[in-house]
Amino acid sequence: MTATNDTAPPKLIVRGIPTEHAQALRRGGPDAHGQPPIAAVARGAGNPCRHCLQLIADGDTKLVLAYRPFGVPQPYAETGPVFLHQTACARYDADALPAWFAHLTPALVRGYDANDWIVYETGRVVAGTELAEACHAILARDDVAYVHIRSRFNCFQCRVERG
Structure with a gap:
């Protein structure tokens, strides 16, 4: 009889950006650079929403903004461009x-x-x-x-x- 390893790796928890933050941005709240998000038409398949972690459909309106996934600025708090669905979507969790x-x-x-x-x-x-x-x-x-x-x-x- 051979021994088997039944231990699977622990599950991951994968999360999009917090809903409260996404809602504030959709209402025109400031991004990580203090600017309001910019509405643009999604073109092609490379437009992932960072809240629901689904792709924004070609032709739909997306928000483009600077995002810093950290609570406060500090040396390792990278900021970069991201997209959000312009309309409400469910957070990926x-x-x-x-x-x-x-x-x-x-x-x-x-x-x-x-x-x-x-x-x-x-x-x-x-x-x-x-x-x-x-x-x-x-x-x-x-x-x-x-x-x-x-x-x-x-x-x-x-x-x-x-x-």
């Missing part, structure tokens, strides 16, 4: 990455500590199909509080935590 993330190639992943500083040894560039595995490996470290996934252009995609 699930135990798996959206299926379309497999096409997010290459993608950047890196862990952050409890002070929101980058844990340098965790930074990786991976294929979209390797994102879940990379997140599990980074979150296995005791000094990592959470992971950010970013596009190849360094645009924030989502936050990933331990399940």
